[in-house]
Amino acid sequence: MSPRRRTTLRDIAESLDLSVNTVSRALADKDAVGVETRRRVKAEAERLGYVPNTMARSLVLxxxxxxxxxxxxxxxxxxxxxxxxxxxxxxxxxxxxxxxxxxxxxxxxxxxxxxxxxxxxxxxxxxxxxxxxxxxxxxxxxxxxxxxxxxxxxxxxVDLVGVDYYAGARAATEHALSTGATELYLVEEDLDISPVAERIRGFRDTLAAHGLGAPDDAVVRVDSPEDVSVSIPFDPGPAYGLGASLARRAGPGAVVLAGNDYHALGLCRAFSEQGLRVGVDVGVIGHGDHPFSAYLDPALTTVRLPxxxxxxxxxxxxxxxxxxxxxxxxxxxxxxxxxxxxxxxxxxxxxxxxxxxxxxx
Missing domain, CATH: 3.40.50.2300 (Response regulator)
Structure with a gap:
């Protein structure tokens, strides 16, 4: 079966014995066309399945x-x-x-x-x-x-509209310090993008403001697989994979900040398997406030993004x-x-x- 030809203004006009200009004005609710004519034109357009051609309209306008x-x-x-x-x-x-x-x-x-x-x-x-x-x-x-x-x-x-990732990292780091954290780590994607750079800068600047140093290994990078499309959902696996080694490094009272909640999810699982109780022995803070964050056990402290x-x-x-x-x-x-x-x-x-x-x- 061949596809049906698209209905045009001319089809409606011929069906009602009107001019194309009148049909066009009726569909646009122009005052120059009477109420009854507008009603008839719209009813016929509905019967014939007429859909305005947006591309043609854009060429005119x-x-x-x-x-x-x-x-x-x-x-x-x-x-x-x-x-x-x-x-x-x-x-x-x-x-x-x-x-x-x-x-x-x-x-x-x-x-x-x-x-x-x-x-x-x-x-x-x-x-x-x-x-x-x-x-x-x-x-x-x-x-x-x-x-x-x-x-x-x-x-x-050009203009930029975005999130103040620097402020978010500072707020998360300040919160960790306010609870008496003895060690702080930041787990981030291994990507050269401004949100990652701003979170790292906020983390380091907050520690410096408190007179604390941030050794190079305090920022831990999660490998981003090159053979997997980044359009698939975030994966907690890479952060989970490095969680065991981080658990061995982290002493009692350590807090780990994660660049996104999926990394935090992987870390929580890894720490639990290493015998560390999240929220008791070690702290984890996420970034993003994704829907699952409030339902983890314990519920995840995180940075909500607007x-x-x-x-x-x-x-x-x-x-x-x-x-x-x-x-x-x-x-x-x-x-x-x-x-x-x-x-x-x-x-x-x-x-x-x-x-x-x-x-x-």
Missing amino acids: QNAMTLGLVITNPSNPFYARLISAIEERGRTRGYSLMLMVTEDSVDNERRAAEELMRWGVDGVLAIPVQHGAEHWERLRKSGVPLVLLNRDLPGLD APEVGRAGIDRLLEHVETAAGSGGSDGAVTGPTHTLLPPELVVRASVPGTAGGEH
Whole structure:
């Protein structure tokens, strides 16, 4: 069976013996068309299965009503919440979302930027790979507004909206010290990205502010497997694998900060198998406040990240640029000079650190 031809405005017009212009105005609820005619046109459009051709409309209006979102890892729970917030906010403003996944590959990111330019999207939100900015510079110079999310690209003259990872690491480290921790470790991904760098900086600066040194081996890196797609869900396995050796190093009262809650999950399992009681003999603090964190035993103290707030602030900023560009007849969409907006995370205290109460506060 051959596919059915798409219903057009002309089909509706011929069916009702009206002009195409009248049908178009009726569907757009223009006052120049009578109420009864509008009712008949909409009923016939429904009967024939008419769907407006958004691409044709965008060519006429020179506005695709579509935004690009370039993301590294959609299975990351933080990014999943970010996408939902962006899509919901965009939908209320009449915009559709075109999602591109890079899996932290600069080649994939370059292709995504080129595809979005070809599709003529109205603006782009991007979590950059952080290895090369030439393709983003080309996109920006082509007149497509760009806002970065969560990761910075120094030298690229655009807005950034993200999380204050430095402040989150400082809050977690201060909390560990306030409970009387005798040793502190930070377990982080072996990735050259700004959130990791900022957490390490916050950890070290907090220790220095208390007159404490942080030996090189206080920051423990978890290998990121190169043969596994980063778009699969986070895996507690690598952190679990190094947990046994870390348990042998950690003395009584040690607290281990983890770069994400999945690492914390792996560490908790490893420590338990080595005979260490999390929340009694050793402390663990996560990062992310993923849904399972409150249901571990003991419940995990962690840093809650403002994913929806980042998403909404990012798309709001982008749409300011989009609307300014449309109003000025195709400028680069500059609203003001580039801004860096870092939203504060929240420390959620539960029971996984010795000397703290078990309830969230």
